[in-house]
Amino acid sequence: MRKLLLYIGVVLLCLTTGCEYKDIDRRIFVVAIGIDSGEAEDFKVSLKLAIPQGEVTKIDEKMQIITEESNSISEALRLMKSRVEKELDYVHCKSLIIGEGLAGRDIRHVLDWAVRRRDIQLILNFAVGRPEALDVLKVKPPSERIPSNSLIMAMSGQGTESPFIASVYSYQLMRDVYEQGKDPILPVIEAEGETQFRIDKIALLDKQKVQLVLNPEESRLFNLLTRPDLRTNFPARVDDSEFQYYTESSKSAYKIISSEPGAPVVRYKIKINGIVEENSTQELITHNLLEQISDAGEEALEQSVEALLEKIKKKRLDPFGWGLRYGTRHWNNETEAEEWAALFPVLKLEVAADVRIKYSGLIK
């Protein structure tokens, strides 16, 4: 009896090993999805497909891009199934690019689809593609050996540590789209020809579409405010000489002060430890000059950050989550959102930078 049962069990176990599972050579992997608004229909969906290859040493990049238009994303994907001979597999998909035209109208439909679909990861990198998502997918840098790898490395921050790139996963986008008192952001990827892309801008969205695109300079400051230890350089001008200092460590925090009479204040504190990296004149850097550079850097930083904050505030966007922070400090949950909406236009913005440049580099 026992043996019989054991036998049945073993047979059943054998069944589970290969159940409807397709071998890797019958699959084709989608590594990036691009979604634009279509010409005839609502969506133009493009897939970048990586073709699995056997020998590692002989790998040369093989990929294929297919495009289909339809009124729904899933329909477009189904239509594409009949254009490739293998089964499309989305589990290795790491990035989703939304075309600029579509991002200017509504991203929520695409977001809902990407989060709802069970075989797409929640750590999918979202970005806005310029001029179209398809153009970004087509980019194939010469340094790339695995299809779309350069895009993945750049966007997730695993490769380059560019201070201009903000990486946004789909769970973060989802959180910020629905959160009260915080607005989502997306990085912007520009295709420059067939072999290069540039990711140095950040798009600020209201709950639905792109409202403002920051230029590279502003994007870097934005990252400085939202991320610890940003590796970058900032300028400082003393008299006639232009210095650049590298940030070894950076920290920024803000407080909303609304208890005092008068308009509430958002007070940012930025702390940077730096090294002098570049000196435009041949001047010897003394201790005194080092302090002057620090002061000059502080002032320049304060001004530029304040200008950025004013610009964002004028658009009535809240990518830093000030509204949410206001909510965390107040217990009147029913009325705090309205209070904040009334306070927002009269907010005062203050920035206090503390730049400490400690070294002049290897030479004085």
Added chain:
Amino acid sequence: MNQSRYVYWMFLMNSLLNILNFVPRELLDARFRGAQTSILVAAVLGTAFLSVFTILIAKFPGKSIQDILETALPKGLIIPLIIMFASLWCVAGLITILSFVDITMRFVSPDTGPGIVIISFLVLVCFCARMDSLSVLYGMEMLLAIILPLILYAIIKALVNPDFSWDSVLQIMTYSAHAPDLKSIAAATFSFSGYFNLAIFNRVLPKMKMKHSWVYAVNGLAVLLLTFYVPIGYFGTIGVEKHVYTWFSTADSIRIDTFLIERMLFIFYFAYLTLSLVSVTVHWHVGKELLTGLFPRKQAKNRSTGWQELAILGMFSGITLILMRLDQYQLNEFGVVFLYARWFGELLMIMLLCYCYAVAYRRRNP
């Protein structure tokens, strides 16, 4: 060795398992109302239930709940009571298994048919549940030792993520000043109800004692708070209600930079697969033991008890297969009804134990 540690393992197993499906959903649905105060109340109530039950049942060393009831209640009352309790355990197990089949289908292998997944789970669980009580306990201890580090790793990794939105968590904390509600308390006390399995396991743990009840309180509270706050940090105060399996989505959102596997989901899935199968095994073992106890007892293990066991486990599996038809929302409602039923079942059993202890005490000191 100290037998009291098994009480702790049983507690820990249930407490970690609550993340799986209904408990976080019920608590998160009430996040703008009394979820947080309910968690506090549940920590107190749960610890109280646990301590009272364990202390009482330790007064009857080496006896199962049925032996205890037989000392004080008429036979006609015992049978329906035992059947009722056994069905509670049966449902406890099948809800876990149904949720996990659903999770497997959604997150890991959408291509596999649900039939094959559930049948392979059922075969495994039925075989394991037929082992004797001590072996089940040893197995549980061993597997917990394997998966605990993985779960701890997942939780620590979840908390140190720089993209964790602490502001959302703080915002939810400002909603804590609400009266607790019954549904959330019923959900949250599930985290503490692992001790309930002692009803059978007391038979093989004659030297078990209740010690350090504060450990249970602190641990249970910590697990509940993590259950509640971590998904909010990942999905925000409002977005969190959009996710069905909140904790698996959370695990899916964690990226591991420096490891063979990039997605935390798979580590988390492996840990919870093991944990839920162990938990179903324990629950169905208890259910099976309760029901076999109803048959007249013969000498040691012979053929007929083997068939009885198989018939009972087959019945449990049959009910599970029938309930496979429930959709997502029906399963959730069913789960909520179970959360209540289990709570009142616990209360009833504690009262019965009190009564039996009183009867025994009076007999000893007339």
